[in-house]
Amino acid sequence: MKRQELLVAALQNGTVIDHIPSNKLFQVVNLLHLENMSSAITIGYNLKSQKMGEKSIIKIADKFFTDDELNQLSVISPNVTLCTIKDYEVVEKKEVKTPDHLTGIVKCKNPKCITNNEPMQTVFHVIDKEKGIIQCHYCNNEQNIDQVTLISD
Ligand SMILES: [Zn+2]
The missing domain is CATH 2.30.30.20 (Aspartate carbamoyltransferase regulatory subunit, C-terminal domain)
Incomplete structure (x- = not known):
């Protein structure tokens, strides 16, 4: 694991929203209404990324998103990826797609x-x-x- 990834704490169960352009991070927070969640949320801001230069990442404990919520994210940032984590393992990886x-x-x-x-x-x-x-x-x-x-x- 790369050092940058270690800066963000491991998640037992929940969702990792990755490859968020850093300038869109707060829009993602607003759109998902993270301010109203009681789950533990870890935000990594301006992390180095080979693919993007800089990216942000959000880890949300015990939260799993519906496809509807995913579609909303594509409006902000079409390249974000979502990983579903169960028992510290990535069980599903989704790319956000622009919906019809x-x-x-x-x-x-x-x-x-x-x-x-x-x-x-x-x-x-x-x-x-x-x-x-x-x-x-x-x-x-x-x-x-x-x-x-x-x-x-
Ligand atoms: Zn109209």
Whole structure:
């Protein structure tokens, strides 16, 4: 094990969110509502990474995420990886993938859109995954996934 990895304590059971761009770390914390969790959370910030230069990592004890929660993370950072840990072993490794639809995650930037005027969930279709273009289901407004405002912000 590399020395940098040792800086973050080992986890008996839970989830490791790895390869988070350091400038996105606090968005990930917000989106997953980590501030409301009672689990032990370890955050490694600005760790050296061969792949990324710098990365951040979050370890959350006794917490396992649903696919829905994973999809939300792709809005912030498409390259994060999630490891499920049981008894100190990695039992599953998932890459976050951009989903076909985003439900209740992103705000529509069109102030006249029904989703900004009625108490309802937003729905976006991901129309170009490579360029990260999403389109509002209700008003057809397009926006870039890098510039979205999240509902949780
Ligand atoms: Zn809209």
